[in-house]
Amino acid sequence: xxxxxxxxxxxxxxxxxxxxxxxxxxxxxxxxxxxxxxxxxxxxxxxxxxxxxxxxxxxxxxxxxxxxxxxxxxxxxxxxxxxxxxxxxxxxxxxxxxxxxxxxxxxxxxxxxxxxxxxxxxxxxxxxxxxxxxxxxxxxxxxxxxxxxxxxxxxxxxxxxxxxxxxxxxxxxxxxxxxxxxxxxxxxxxxxxxxxxxxxxxxxxxxxxxxxxxxxxxxxxxxxxxxxxxxxxxxxxxxxxxxxxxxxxxxxxxxxxxxxxxxxxxxxxxxxxxxxxxxxxxxxxxxxxxxxxxxxxxxxxxxxxxxxxxxxxxxxxxxxxxxxxxxxxxxxxxxxx
Amino acid sequence: xxxxxxxxxxxxxxxxxxxxxxxxxxxxxxxxxxxxxxxxxxxxxxxxxxxxxxxxxxxxxxxxxxxxxxxxxxxxxxxxxxxxxxxxxxxxxxxxxxxxxxxxxxxxxxxxxxxxxxxxxxxxxxxxxxxxxxxxxxxxxxxxxxxxxxxxxxxxxxxxxxxxxxxxxxxxxxxxxxxxxxxxxxxxxxxxxxxxxxxxxxxxxxxxxxxxxxxxxxxxxxxxxxxxxxxxxxxxxxxxxxxxxxxxxxxxxxxxxxxxxxxxxxxxxxxxxxxxxxxxxxxxxxxxxxxxxxxxxxxxxxxxxxxxxxxxxxxxxxxxxx
Numbered sequence: 001x002x003x004x005x006x007x008x009x010x011x012x013x014x015x016x017x018x019x020x021x022x023x024x025x026x027x028x029x030x031x032x033x034x035x036x037x038x039x040x041x042x043x044x045x046x047x048x049x050x051x052x053x054x055x056x057x058x059x060x061x062x063x064x065x066x067x068x069x070x071x072x073x074x075x076x077x078x079x080x081x082x083x084x085x086x087x088x089x090x091x092x093x094x095x096x097x098x099x100x101x102x103x104x105x106x107x108x109x110x111x112x113x114x115x116x117x118x119x120x121x122x123x124x125x126x127x128x129x130x131x132x133x134x135x136x137x138x139x140x141x142x143x144x145x146x147x148x149x150x151x152x153x154x155x156x157x158x159x160x161x162x163x164x165x166x167x168x169x170x171x172x173x174x175x176x177x178x179x180x181x182x183x184x185x186x187x188x189x190x191x192x193x194x195x196x197x198x199x200x201x202x203x204x205x206x207x208x209x210x211x212x213x214x215x216x217x218x219x220x221x222x223x224x225x226x227x228x229x230x231x232x233x234x235x236x237x238x239x240x241x242x243x244x245x246x247x248x249x250x251x252x253x254x255x256x257x258x259x260x261x262x263x264x265x266x267x268x269x270x271x272x273x274x275x276x277x278x279x280x281x282x283x284x285x286x287x288x289x290x291x292x293x294x295x296x297x298x299x300x301x302x303x304x305x306x307x308x309x310x311x312x313x314x315x316x317x318x319x320x321x322x323x324x325x326x327x328x329x330x331x332x333x334x335x336x337x
Numbered sequence: 338x339x340x341x342x343x344x345x346x347x348x349x350x351x352x353x354x355x356x357x358x359x360x361x362x363x364x365x366x367x368x369x370x371x372x373x374x375x376x377x378x379x380x381x382x383x384x385x386x387x388x389x390x391x392x393x394x395x396x397x398x399x400x401x402x403x404x405x406x407x408x409x410x411x412x413x414x415x416x417x418x419x420x421x422x423x424x425x426x427x428x429x430x431x432x433x434x435x436x437x438x439x440x441x442x443x444x445x446x447x448x449x450x451x452x453x454x455x456x457x458x459x460x461x462x463x464x465x466x467x468x469x470x471x472x473x474x475x476x477x478x479x480x481x482x483x484x485x486x487x488x489x490x491x492x493x494x495x496x497x498x499x500x501x502x503x504x505x506x507x508x509x510x511x512x513x514x515x516x517x518x519x520x521x522x523x524x525x526x527x528x529x530x531x532x533x534x535x536x537x538x539x540x541x542x543x544x545x546x547x548x549x550x551x552x553x554x555x556x557x558x559x560x561x562x563x564x565x566x567x568x569x570x571x572x573x574x575x576x577x578x579x580x581x582x583x584x585x586x587x588x589x590x591x592x593x594x595x596x597x598x599x600x601x602x603x604x605x606x607x608x609x610x611x612x613x614x615x616x617x618x619x620x621x622x623x624x625x626x627x628x629x630x631x632x633x634x635x636x637x638x639x640x641x642x643x644x645x646x647x648x649x650x651x652x653x654x655x656x657x658x659x
Contacts, residue, residue, distance in 0.1 A: 027469065065469065071499070076458050076492030083462015086447060087397065089469060106489075110452050111459060118438035119448060120431035121654035155655050180656040254657045 003196035009054045011165035011197045012130075012186065015172035016055065016092060018201040020062050023090060026176060029068040029077055030094030030130075034059035037069035051096050052132065052191065074104035078129070082112040082181070085127035090176060095131040098185065099142045101151075112181045113156030124179040128172070134187040134225055134275060135323050141311035144188070144319075148223070149274075149281040151183045152252040158182045158206060159252040163227035165195040167250055170204030177203065187225045207254035211263070215245035218269040218333045221260055221286055222246055226273035226305075232326035237333055244333060252282050260286065261294045268299035269336045273329050278306040300336035305329050338552045340390075345617055346625065348390055348547060352382040352604050353629045355406045358415055359578075361633050362405070362422060366582045370641070371422050375436045378406030380545075380577035383603035384509050385410035387550025388477055388570075391558045397445040397463040397476040399456035401509075402437050403576070404449025407479055413441045419636035425643035432646045433654065445474075453514075454487025456480060457506070461493050464502030464567075475503045475561040483514025485528045494535040494569065503561035505554065508571040509544065515580045516588040529571035537567050544572025545603040548610070575601065 006014065020026045033055045036047030044064065049056030059067040070077035074095065081093040095101060101108065108129075115123045135144040152159045158180050162168040168186075175182040212227055213234050222230035227248045234244035245263050249256055264270050270290055274283035283304040290302060305324045313319050340348070359379040365371050378385070381403075389398075389410035400407040408418055413429060421428030422436050429441055440448035447463060450456045460478035467474040484490055485508055497504045508528040512519055525531060532539025538557070542549045550572055557568035575597040579586040586594070599605070611617040652658040 068465075068500075071492075071495060073492035073496060075489045076461060076496045079455075079458020079489065079493070080461035080465055080496060083399070083447065083459035084465045084469075085462070086442075086459070087463040087466040089462075089466050106452055106455060107458055111450075111455055115440075115448065117655045118430060118434040119440040119442070119654075120429070120433050122430070122442045123440065123448075155658060158657060178656075 004199060005194045006165050006197040008165050008168055008186070008190040008193045009052060011169040012054050012172055013056060013058070014197070015169045015176070017058060017061065019173060019176045020058065020066065022201070025088065025090045026092065027066045027068060027084070027089055028055055028058060028092045028094065029070055029081055031070055031072055031096055033094050034064065034067045034069050037064060050094060055094070074100055075107055078104040079107035079111060081127050081129070082107055082115070082125055085125045086115055086123050090126045092128045092130060092176060095129050097143045098131045098133045098147045099145045101131070101147065108157070109154060113154050117156060125181045126179045128175045128182045128184055130184045130186060132188050133185045134189060135307070135312045135319060136189045138314065138316060138319060139188070140314040144312040146224070146275040146307070148185050148252055149276045152282055156181065157253065159185070160206070160250065161185045161224040161252060162250060163224055163248050165193060165197045167204060167210065169197050170202050171250060173201055174203040174206060178206070185224065189225060204250065206251040207256050209247050209249045209256035209259040211245060211259070212248050213244065213246040215243040215267065217243045217267055218245070218271060218336060219260070219263040219267045220244050220246045220271045220273060220329065220333065222248060222273040223252070223282060224275065226275055226324060229324060229326045230273050230329050233329035233333065236326060236330045240334060242333065242337065257289055257293065260290065261297070264290055264294045265297040268297055269333070270298065270302045271305060271329060271333045271336070272302070273305045273324055275307055275324055277309045278304065279309060281306060303332040303336060305332050338555065340551060342616065344390060345611055346621065348386050349607065349611070349617065349622060350625045350629060351386045351389070351410050352607065353626060354415065354632065355379070355382045355385065355409045356604060357629050357633045358409060359405060361637060363578065363582060365637060372424050373435055374581045374583070375422065376403040376581050377576070377578040378403050380597060380603070381406060381509055381511060381574045383547040383550050383607065384507065384544045384572040384574055387547045388505070388507055388554045390551055391554045392475070392477065394444050395474050397447055397460070397467070397474060399447050399460040399476065399478050400449045401456065401479055401481055401484070402449060402451055402453065403481065404437070404439060408439050408441070408446055408449065411441070411444050411446045413439065413444055413446055415632060416636045416639045420640040420643050423640040423643070424645060425640055426646040426650070427639065427643040431650060431654070433650070454480065454484040454489040457490045457493035460504050461496045461502060464497060464504045465500065467503055468500070473562045475505060475558050478504055478506045479509060480506070481514065482508065482510040482512070482519040482523060482528060486514070486522055494537070497567040498535045498537050501564065501566040503564070504567040505557045505561060506567060506569045508569065510571055510573050511576045513580065513588065518588070527571055529569050532569035537569055539569040539571070541571045541573065544574035545601055545606060547603060547607045
């Protein structure tokens with residue numbers, strides 16, 4: 001029998017549904033996560049189920065006490081999620097777009113990320129914040145950002161960037177069961193991505209990279225959407241007789257250094273594809289790590305493919321120019337030979 | 338409202354414990370024993386104690402940068418607090434938080450907070466937990482007059498109101514946001530007047546009158562426990578010290594400190610009231626004074642004698658560290 005396939009959002013939805021069935025402490029909160037709160041004619045049904053429909057159907061199964069529509073008060077509800085997590089619930093908060101984190105940054109940076117440490121280990125903040133990221137949707141500068149590097153920099157946060165429906169479900173289940181504050185990034189262009197997803201619940205450990213394609217000549221470490229672009233680049237490289245290994249770290253904090261170093265030891269070449277702006281991002285961080293710990297493995301300079309140091313432009317030709325793509329990645333790889 | 342005698346004794350003991358704690362912190366800070374900076378609560382004791390006299394350990398509290406008094410009123414151990422201020426391994430947070438981050442989850446004390454306006458959203462969270470779990474726990478959200486101008490407070494008042502959360506928002510209006518007077522920074526004369534905008538009861542009180550605070554809190558706590566939602570209490574009070582230790586307080590009006598430290602002092606007013614009404618005897622109070630002084634002496638000695646944390650402690654209590 002063929003394996004069941006789900007799209008990215010359905011995989012996330014199933015993860016939340018199964019975890020809410022398993023643990024009554026899991027609640028969802030955010031803007032329009034159900035939608036239509038207090039509208040009589042909906043009779044408890046949702047209006048939206050999330051802006052991209054990822055939380056569809058959950059309010060019907062779990063009720064409005066556990067799928068909580070919030071006002072457009074990001075500091076208020078993210079802080080409330082932190083406080084609820086510190087006192088025993090396990091909230092999944094939805095921050096519609098990662099750019100909106102700017103509105104509530106204190107509650108993440110100075111509250112959620114720091115409570116456990118400041119309190120000498122006596123508090124924990126088992127909170128997942130799901131958020132949409134990424135360009136390519138013609139959504140312009142405030143709704144297209146890739147800010148995983150910003151959050152990876154902050155101790156007390158874990159950062160997760162899934163690239164497939166299978167990983168999305170397993171990583172979200174891990175995130176919900178994790179006692180730390182996890183920022184979970186969902187690329188806005190992943191709606192159409194389908195893949196095999198087991199029906200039973202399963203978890204994927206944090207800090208364990210996945211080799212999405214094995215190869216011998218060049219290592220491509222790719223994050224989020226860049227995984228798909230790098231797989232396309234690898235197909236192109238194959239035509240040039242170059243075998244690329246594509247590694248998806250899946251979690252950026254914690255980060256699986258061993259898998260990357262073992263691959264570079266084998267291939268001697270490294271390209272890192274990250275849709276972030278080019279400085280102080282996860283790509284520069286991985287490059288520094290390999291230069292430090294794997295310098296002797298390298299037969300060529302480390303190449304990074306990232307977006308430019310500009311806000312994300314709106315106009316389609318500009319955004320297409322802005323975004324990394326398979327061609328940019330394969331050209332960077334070929335330049336190493 | 339009659340307050341039972343054992344509670345009156347507890348109230349006096351807690352107010353004195355805060356006063357002596359803060360006085361001693363000022364001394365030890367002056368000697369260079371306490372790293373960083375401290376914001377002292379002395380002068381505002383009737384607020385923290387009058388509110389907390391209505392709580393149990395199961396109730397929650399969020400606090401401020403001026404949090405020592407809230408901690409003591411909620412029953413946090415003064416030895417662990419003092420050791421925390423000294424940065425010692427025996428501190429309540431293992432020396433990792435310091436003055437502005439004292440927390441004690443076992444007492445429902447969700448942390449002092451170094452960010453003005455940082456606490457109210459967290460209070461909505463513990464309120465949501467209690468509501469979701471169907472318990473009768475309430476959350477006290479202390480904030481100063483400075484925080485009343487932060488957007489987080491306004492978001493939180495609205496959230497608490499629409500979700501009917503069991504929260505008592507307590508504005509400690511001590512007249513100054515750092516060096517800036519409330520009559521300049523605040524658009525209304527009384528912060529509690531803003532409660533109307535959030536459809537909740539708002540009461541402005543003499544925060545140096547223990548009995549007034551106790552009674553108002555009693556009513557607000559009962560309302561919250563009964564599932565009737567949040568309240569906003571504004572306690573007008575005064576800090577005897579500056580914003581931080583070392584503040585020259587040039588913004589205060591001549592004679593103001595003296596007036597608040599004498600005829601308007603909350604402990605003196607409480608003492609006069611209970612003695613004149615014969616509710617507590619001078620001997621009983623003297624007895625408490627002796628115990629309080631001994632407890633603070635012991636706390637300072639404990640803090641001084643305790644070791645600093647091992648440097649490896651830098652890497653603990655955070656899930657990913659390197």
